[in-house]
Each structure stands twice: as structure tokens, then as C-alpha cells.
Amino acid sequence: xxxxxxxxxxxxxxxxxxxxxxxxxxxxxxxxxxxxxxxxxxxxxxxxxxxxxxxxxxxxxxxxxxxxxxxxxxxxxxxxxxxxxxxxxxxxxxxxxxxxxxxxxxxxxxxxxx
Numbered sequence: 001x002x003x004x005x006x007x008x009x010x011x012x013x014x015x016x017x018x019x020x021x022x023x024x025x026x027x028x029x030x031x032x033x034x035x036x037x038x039x040x041x042x043x044x045x046x047x048x049x050x051x052x053x054x055x056x057x058x059x060x061x062x063x064x065x066x067x068x069x070x071x072x073x074x075x076x077x078x079x080x081x082x083x084x085x086x087x088x089x090x091x092x093x094x095x096x097x098x099x100x101x102x103x104x105x106x107x108x109x110x111x112x113x114x
Contacts, residue, residue, distance in 0.1 A: 004045050008033075032079050036061065040068040047075055057082020057101075059091050066095055086110055 011031065019026035033046050034055040043054055043065055054076050056062035062080070066073040080092055080099040089110040092099060102108050 004042065005049060008046075008049055008051070032081070034081065035065070036082075040065040043069060043076075044072065047072065051076065053077045053079055055079040055081040056096075059084070059088040059095070063091060063095055090114055 015029050015031065016026045019029055030053060031051070032053040032055040033051045034057070035043050035046065036055075036057050046054065052075075054062075054065075056065070056078065057080070059080070062078060066078065077097040078095060080096040080101060082101055083103065084092055084099060084101055084107055086104075086107055089107060093111055093114040099111065102111065
């Protein structure tokens with residue numbers, strides 16, 4: 001899992017450089033680590049490296065990870081970043097702190113109702 005730490009270091013360095021170029025405080029930029037396709041051990045490692053936001057593009061995959069992590073899952077914000085099907089809206093509202101991918105009015109209404 002050392003590669004996660006190295007990649008994170010590179011990303012944080014790039015964020016710092018980009019922020020400096022536009023005269024922005026690097027601490028004001030929120031990094032969302034996407035763990036699609038990885039198991040909950042990767043989320044656990046990300047948390048150890050002080051990642052505060054986890055992005056997922058599939059409701060079922062996020063749900064499984066959250067269940068496996070138990071109480072630990074509450075230490076991070078969960079972000080839905082992928083296409084959200086209307087039949088998954090009910091579950092998405094329960095497990096995600098943020099939903100970034102509302103692409104239809106129908107989905108927005110369903111989310112609002114839940």
C-alpha cells in the first residue's frame with residue numbers, strides 16, 4: 001500500500017503548485033479520493049493517510065464498503081460521483097453525504113422526496 005502514499009504525496013504536491021499559481025490557499029481545496037474498484041482495505045489505508053472524503057460511482061459498492069468499515073466509515077465524507085439511477089436514489093440518500101451527479105430533474109425530485 002506504499003504506492004497509495006506515494007501517489008497521494010504527488011497529488012498533494014500538484015494541488016499545492018496549482019493553488020499557488022492562482023493565489024489560492026491549498027488548504028481550501030478539498031481532495032476526494034475515488035476508491036471505485038478497490039476494496040475497503042484501500043479506504044482504510046486512505047483514512048490512515050488522513051483522507052477525509054471518499055468518492056464512489058456505484059451505490060452498491062459504496063454500501064458494501066461502508067458496511068465492512070462499520071463505525072470507521074463515519075470518519076469520512078462519502079461522495080456519490082457517478083451516474084445515479086432513479087431506483088438507487090433511496091439508498092444513495094442514506095449512505096452518501098454529497099451527491100455530485102444529479103443529471104435529471106426526475107432524480108433531483110426523487111432525492112428531494114427522500
